[in-house]
Amino acid sequence: MEKIVAAFPKGRLFEQTIDIFHRAGILPEPIKPESRKLILETERFKFLLVRAKDVPTYVEYGVADIGVAGDDVLLESRAQVYRPVDLGIGACSIVVAGLPESKDFYNSNPTSLKVATKYPKIAKSFFSDKGVEAQIVELYGSIELAPLLGLADFIVDIVETGRTLKENGLVVIDYIRPSSAKLIVNRASFKTKNKDISYVISKVEKLLKGENKWPVKQP
Helix, strand or coil: CCCCEEEEEEEECCHHHHHHHHHCCCCCCCCCCCCCCCCEEEEEEEEEEEEEHHHHHHHHCCCCEEEEEEEHHHHHHHCCEEEEEEEECCCEEEEEEHHHHHHHHHHCCCCCEEEEEEECCHHHHHHHHCEEEEEEEEEECCHHHHHHCCCCCCEEEEECEEEEEEEECEEEEEEEEEEEEEEEEEEEEHCCHHHHHHHHHHHHHHHHCCCCCCCCCCC
């Protein structure tokens, strides 16, 4: 039997993803976060451990049959994949944030803004829908610095608790949308390996429906 290949994200979703697939009976034993193994094989599955933002690419191009990715990553990649299950983990919000004193400027309906983000497509689309021309400054770390140093008027980023924003003197200015992790499936694989992939979906859904008795671990 041909194995199902699953791409799992390293980073903030790693432990919760492993927890779900282990308790659903798909992954025989948990993988430790510190493990340096990038490929783990069982009788029926091959698990790839990759960067979170790369998961949709592995799945879209058929290197992996299934994967786990947050809405933020999926929206930014615009990968053509199926999304049959909301795993309910990695819950956060995609927001516009800035200095408290910038709220009035934002609410004055400006025609143009300078926005720092690691989600250029999401930001561009959001502001375009509002009729605002957004000059995007792409950053991949310490995005909160941008408004503090005058690099940008606002940032677009994901927020879980809001603690990082608060510690850096920033506030949420506008909400774009919620985000949570999805089980994603390659379109061709869903047809050619439908029985095995449906098995995975069924096992995961069964676990999630009973989570009030055996809750998914939180970070």
